[in-house]
Amino acid sequence: MLTNEFTHYQPTIACMQEVDCEQYEPYFIPLFNTLQYDHVLLVGKNKRHGILIAWKRERFEMVRRRDIHYDFLAAGGVGPCMYTGNVGLCLGLRDRVTEGGGLCISTTHLYWHPRGSYERQKQAGILVSQTVEFASSNPEWPIIICGGT
Amino acid sequence: MIAEKEKKRIELGLPDPGAAPLDLFNHSFSIRPILRIPVNKDETSGDNPVSITVMTYNVLAQALIQRRIFPASGSMLEYKVDSQATP
Numbered sequence: 001m002l003t004n005e006f007t008h009y010q011p012t013i014a015c016m017q018e019v020d021c022e023q024y025e026p027y028f029i030p031l032f033n034t035l036q037y038d039h040v041l042l043v044g045k046n047k048r049h050g051i052l053i054a055w056k057r058e059r060f061e062m063v064r065r066r067d068i069h070y071d072f073l074a075a076g077g078v079g080p081c082m083y084t085g086n087v088g089l090c091l092g093l094r095d096r097v098t099e100g101g102g103l104c105i106s107t108t109h110l111y112w113h114p115r116g117s118y119e120r121q122k123q124a125g126i127l128v129s130q131t132v133e134f135a136s137s138n139p140e141w142p143i144i145i146c147g148g149t
Numbered sequence: 150m151i152a153e154k155e156k157k158r159i160e161l162g163l164p165d166p167g168a169a170p171l172d173l174f175n176h177s178f179s180i181r182p183i184l185r186i187p188v189n190k191d192e193t194s195g196d197n198p199v200s201i202t203v204m205t206y207n208v209l210a211q212a213l214i215q216r217r218i219f220p221a222s223g224s225m226l227e228y229k230v231d232s233q234a235t236p
Contacts, residue, residue, distance in 0.1 A: 006206075097199055105203070
């Protein structure tokens, strides 16, 4: 069903969360190759699933990448509090069609616990600050941040 | 001999053992509209702005599916069934 749905939409850029590590090679890699996507997968330490950004190969080229491991970063003056294994991923994609064009795309999967609002807030803050800093190398490129919990 | 068995099978209304199993899983999905993000026309480049579509999707890792969390979901939690929806 996911194959049907993804084939139907074929977005220019796709961000996925909870990508199962065991299914990554037998399912996701062939899916992206068939539909001509390049992609990057990031898995947190001790996790069995990860986050992924895929883009149409004919349209974009990845030029920069930043892996964001929340457990090792501070949000302002607030340092790491607990181990979550959550990660964020930020890519700089150069537009092959538009001269000088491109964008920064970030995705993440935030802390899961229903009472973990504080941790999620902290992680979201780190994601935004890291993405903005990452995007400063190409200030004319728009920034897109998406993801889930 | 085989033709007689086949004839008997049809008479009894039994299923063909060599036929592919019926696909009872619903592979359809809800088609969602593409939402347009307002664009400041002053910031678009030239007269031919290009557009892109962005999708975000939580694909529900099988590794996170546990019976104790979803006690009422029946066989949907089993990989052979669940993989027909998501890998």
